[in-house]
Amino acid sequence: MRQEKVRIAAVGLGNRTCxxxxxVQEHMDIAELVAIVDPDQSKIERIRTAFSLxxxxxxxxxxxxxxxxxxxxxxxxxxPDICHHEQAVKAxxxxxxxxxxxxxxxxxxxxxxxxxxxxxxxRMVSVxxxxxxxxxxxxxxxxSKDH
Numbered sequence: 001m002r003q004e005k006v007r008i009a010a011v012g013l014g015n016r017t018c019x020x021x022x023x024v025q026e027h028m029d030i031a032e033l034v035a036i037v038d039p040d041q042s043k044i045e046r047i048r049t050a051f052s053l054x055x056x057x058x059x060x061x062x063x064x065x066x067x068x069x070x071x072x073x074x075x076x077x078x079x080p081d082i083c084h085h086e087q088a089v090k091a092x093x094x095x096x097x098x099x100x101x102x103x104x105x106x107x108x109x110x111x112x113x114x115x116x117x118x119x120x121x122x123r124m125v126s127v128x129x130x131x132x133x134x135x136x137x138x139x140x141x142x143x144s145k146d147h
Contacts, residue, residue: 008033025050040118044058050112072096074097077100085104
């Protein structure tokens, strides 16, 4: 049985998001980048070219993406921390699953809101804390055990 590819949007084209996009490139049999969002046109152009995206799938704002009518299964949110709550809630209300870069929200209430919307919509939200395995943080952990 042939499985459909997961249709993904990348929101915020910084370092973390681009690391996730490498995974998408390596697994194009199961995932497809169909839209990108960033206010920096040079970042948009770089990713647009790498993934052969049409211009009408490239956006300068998250609202432009949500209003575009594009069909997506999920989105990667790697925007500045202050945007996470609003964008995650809006994405789930659009019917998209969310891969959310840390922190989940800026307050405990924002985090609870995100969980509530996930429950209401049936959309998954996964928060990435990938730096815990970074050598810098592993060394800090090692040093802290000595004291």
